[in-house]
Amino acid sequence: MTSLLPNTPRRWAVALLAVALLALPPAAQALGEPFYISLVSRVLVFALAAMSLDLILGFGGLVCFGHAMFVGVGAYVVGILAHHAAEETLLLGLLPGTASGWIAWPLAMLCAGALAAAVGFVSLRTKGVHFIMITLAFAQMAYFFFVSLRAYGGDDGLSLAARSTFSGLVSLRDKVSFYYVALGVLAVVGLLLWRVTGSRFGMVLQGAKANERRMVHIGFPVFRYRLAAFALAGAVAGLAGALLANQANFVSPAMMHWTRSGEIIVMVILGGMGTLVGPVVGAFVFLLLEEALSGWTEHWQVVFGPALLLAVIYARQGLYGLLPVRESAR
Amino acid sequence: MTRPLIKVTGLCKSFGALRATDNLDLDIREGEIHALIGPNGAGKSTLVAQLAGELRSDAGRVEFQCRDVTALPPPERVALGLVRSFQITSVFREFSALANVALAVQARQGHSFRFWRGALADPLLTEPARRCLEQVGLGARAETPAARLSYGEQRQLEIAMALATGPKLLLLDEPLAGMGREDSAVIVELLGSLRGRHTMLLIEHDMDAVFSLADRISVLVYGRAVATGTPDAIRRDPDVQRAYLGEEAHAGEFFHA
Structure with a gap:
């Protein structure tokens, strides 16, 4: 009965997306348009951030308006460690820096995850609009913290002294290598999160x-589960930050500006909340549209805004959410 | 006399000047179906919320199985076997009936920090869940999303979820609310079939159901239990008649039943 071919529209979409993404670098080079490799690399990184937000927003119903803070912290961990490694100075007079991705990337996840745990510990005690505002407030605090961090460039940001290294296994300076690393990370994280969302x-x-009150009265202390999800989402966003630092070769407070957090939310909603694949689609549509429109006019947001509005009105479940879950009956 | 499963002493709860629960004493014995009746606004739902741990009591003490649970949060009460159901159907509407009950089963199987194995493919969850669904007569509707069940079926599901948590004492807040005669009969039969296996505190306005199911009845008026006794004793109690007749004109119906 089982066939190797996808059997639902959603699975077809995922399969086609996977093939297209795998084939993109050779295709772009064949067409003499290597620019698309870096453009889509950037999309993949934001797709990862949006996917992590989907865990708490789409599956957990928690509208976190500060998700860019975790991306930014992940990026800064990589940036700061690389800075100290290049200058051969000690971080806080204690720790040597490093350009090794084996160390810096997990550390980026750890720091972003720990920050998310702390932020979640406070903000998850509130609900609805208050939760949105308090996560925004934390993100603003993080933003201004890094703006005032003169040692690491403050407002101007910090150039990445060196790309993360992986024992000579892969060089992230190479566009194509970076692309496949980002794609691989996205695929692995996507699979993991897919398992997590279907687990207990x-x-x-x-x-x-769906129904917090009922959960409490069938015996679940929901706070601790939400907190764990929040920390996990923060850690994955931190990983996206580590990738972003390498992609942009630069870290700056602008990465955690509140408009960034808003954009990540838009990507999730545009693509389809609670689907994991939707945020990837959303990141694509958002960033490619931004790219196309900004090349056409400086005031691209005038076009972009209404387009988003239409998408949200006519595709309430998001673009990916429009596809039926099951095969339609014949 | 059997020892009380739950012992409530001097319980109070006020909302501003309104004393919803006023120095209330109540014992529920192991194994009985204990009905709580009273006119609207007598404080029945407040009491359920206090016993379930949703509302903090101003004063008084709740002992469950000889253990002071007055300050315990709801999930910990559920773990001890003190479980409520809801007057307004409170199910996970997008989940299948089976998933609704499986989630309740999951709650009693230790922590849920398990991230890998698919929950709905786990027989440790689905098999007990199916048994609960069959117990309430929803065996054939396991895969149907809760939102697409009929109102009566949703009420059955509500009870299945409470059962799935492995309750010792079920706090049933108007299980027949809004149901027609036929659907009511299904639930009454179901509750009767659970007699002896679960102790129940039944809050209900349907007096036929109350008098046919209850082993003992307590009458709540202005947050106080004015009388407790067997259905016959309650019918004859002059305090009860006065309290009820003073409050609701139609209340006479059950005294002459």
Whole structure:
């Protein structure tokens, strides 16, 4: 009965997306348009950030308006460690820097995850609009913290002294290599999160979104599960930050500006909340549209805004969410 | 006399000047179906919320199985076997009936920090969940999303979820609310079939159901239990008649039943 071919529209979409993404670098080079490799690399990084937000926003119903803060912190961890490694100075007079991705990337996840745990510990005690505002407030605090951090460039940001190294296994200076690393990370994280959302943990998260009161009265202390999801989402966003630092070769407070957080939310909603694939689609549409429109006019947001509005009105479940879950009956 | 499963002493709860629960004493014995009746606004739903841990009591003490649970949060009460159902159907509407009950089963199987294995493919969850669904008569509707169940079926699901948590004491807040005669009969039969296996505190306005199911009845008026006794004793109690007749004109119906 089982066939190797996809059997639902959504699975077809995922399969086609995967093939297209795998084939993009050779295709772009064949067409003499290597620019698309870096453009889509950037999309993949934001797709990862949006996917991590989907865990708490789409599955957990938690509208975090500060997600860019975790991306930014992940990026700064990589940037700061590389800076100290290049200058051969000690971080806080204690720790040597490093350009090794084996160390810096997990550390980026750890720091962003720990920050998310702390932020979540406070903000998850609130709900609705208050939750949105308090996560925004934390993100603003993080933003201004890095703006005032003169040692690391403050407002101007910090050039990445060196790309992360992986024991000579892969060089992120090479566009194509970076592209496939980003794609691989996205695929692996996507698979992991897919398992997580269907697991017992994921059921608790979704149950708490659907009916928190009932969850409490069938015996779930929902706070701790939400906090764990929040920390996990923060850690994955930190990983996206580590990638972003390498992609842009630069870190700056602008990465965690509140408009960035808003853009990540838009990507999730545009693509389809609670689907994991949707945010990837959303990141594509958002960033490619931004690219195309900004090349056409300086006031691209005048066109972009209404387009988003239409998408949200006519595709409430997002673009990917428009596809039926099951094969339509014949 | 069997020892009380839950012992409530001097319980109070005020909302501003309104004393919703006023120095209330109540014992529920192991194994009984104990009905709580009273006119609207007598404080029945407030009491359920206090017993379930949703509302903090101003004063008084709740002992469950000889353990002071007055300050315990709801999930910990559920773990001890003190479980409520809801008057307004409170299910996970997008989940299938099976998933609704599986989630309740999951709650009693230790922590849920399990991130890998698919929950709905786990027989440790789905098999007990199916048994609960069959127990309430929803066996054939397991895969149907809760939102697409009929109102009566949703009420059955509500009870299945409470059962799935492995309750010792079920706090049933108007399980027949809004149901027609036929659907009501299904639930009454279901509750009767659970007699002896679960102790129940039944809050209900349907007096036929109350008098046919209850082993004992307590009458709540202005947050106080004015009388507790067997259905016959309650019918004859002059305090009850006065309290009820003073409050609601139609209340006479059950005294002459």
